[in-house]
Amino acid sequence: xxxxxxxxxxxxxxxxxxxxxxxxxxxxxxxxxxxxxxxxxxxxxxxxxxxxxxxxxxxxxxxxxxxxxxxxxxxxxxxxxxxxxxxxxxxxxxxxxxxxxxxxxxxxxxxxxxxxxxxxxxx
Amino acid sequence: xxxxxxxxxxxxxxxxxxxxxxxxxxxxxxxxxxxxxxxxxxxxxxxxxxxxxxxxxxxxxxxxxxxxxxxxxxxxxxxxxxxxxxxxxxxxxxxxxxxxxxxxxxx
Numbered sequence: 465x466x467x468x469x470x471x472x473x474x475x476x477x478x479x480x481x482x483x484x485x486x487x488x489x490x491x492x493x494x495x496x497x498x499x500x501x502x503x504x505x506x507x508x509x510x511x512x513x514x515x516x517x518x519x520x521x522x523x524x525x526x527x528x529x530x531x532x533x534x535x536x537x538x539x540x541x542x543x544x545x546x547x548x549x550x551x552x553x554x555x556x557x558x559x560x561x562x563x564x565x566x567x568x569x570x571x572x573x574x575x576x577x578x579x580x581x582x583x584x585x586x587x
Numbered sequence: 588x589x590x591x592x593x594x595x596x597x598x599x600x601x602x603x604x605x606x607x608x609x610x611x612x613x614x615x616x617x618x619x620x621x622x623x624x625x626x627x628x629x630x631x632x633x634x635x636x637x638x639x640x641x642x643x644x645x646x647x648x649x650x651x652x653x654x655x656x657x658x659x660x661x662x663x664x665x666x667x668x669x670x671x672x673x674x675x676x677x678x679x680x681x682x683x684x685x686x687x688x689x690x691x692x693x694x
Contacts, residue, residue: 468630499683509631509674511683527682561631571619571678573636579629 466490466576470562473581480552484581486545486562493543494518497565499574500536500547502558502583510558514565514572515545530556552585559583589614589677593686599694606662608689610675619679620658622651625672625688634673635660665691 472484486498499514513526515536524536535548545562559582563574590613600606610620618638623631633642635651638658648663662669670693675686 508687509676509685511681511685525681563631568640569619569637571637573619573621573633573678574676575633575636575642577630577632 466564468562468564468576468578470560470578470581473560473583475584475586476552477587478552478554478585481548481550482552482583483549484547484560484562484583486547486578488543488545488564491564493538494540497567497572498536498538498545499563499565499572500545501561501563501574501577502556503561503580504555504558507558509561512547512560549583552583554585557583557585588682589616589680589684591675591677591684591686593675593689595689596687597690597692599692600665601694602665602667604665604694606665606669606691608660608673608675610658610660610686611656612658612677616677616679618653619677620651620653621676621678622649622660623674623676624669625674631674662691 467489469487476482497516500512503509513536515524533551538545559580561577561580563577565572565574591610593610620638622635625631634645634649638653639651650661652659673689
């Protein structure tokens with residue numbers, strides 16, 4: 465059974481850093497790209513970014529709102545994806561979700577998601 | 588960025604009703620539209636991928652289709668466990684973008 469679980473959320477002051485982890489099981493992690501999303505209080509879901517699998521060079525793409533501040537990495541030996549968040553802003557306050565992103569019909573489609581972890585950025 | 592316009596934002600329905608939710612993209616997304624079910628405290632659940640493909644384990648009362656610029660999620664006969672929020676997501680090009688969501692409530 466595929467399982468995805470986010471961790472590492474918490475409260476942090478503006479300008480500080482936080483690293484989220486996405487721990488997985490039930491599938492061959494190295495064969496899949498992984499994506500991050502977030503949902504701010506009272507707002508809709510927003511795509512944050514993704515990291516391709518090693519066959520595609522583990523390349524990454526990010527939303528403009530986090531480009532240059534957030535970075536996604538992966539450890540295929542552990543089945544974990546990471547979201548490093550630097551220079552955090554109050555508007556980064558949100559639930560953060562991780563998902564597996566299989567490649568099908570020439571595009572990705574996020575399938576299995578975690579339940580999310582809350583990040584609160586406040587002074 | 589591609590804007591996804593989802594309608595309605597909410598609807599009231601009864602058990603057994605046929606429910607239809609629509610998303611329209613501001614640009615061509617080919618057929619790279621996925622549909623998700625959201626419930627509080629639970630992980631988002633993929634229902635339909637690439638317009639009309641039913642995700643494994645999802646009941647066959649859920650279906651997806653395309654007509655012109657509109658992408659549609661249909662629940663053929665609403666069940667008690669289907670009261671939730673539904674979202675579309677385009678993955679044709681980055682940034683991936685979501686519709687605003689449709690909350691399906693009890694009439």
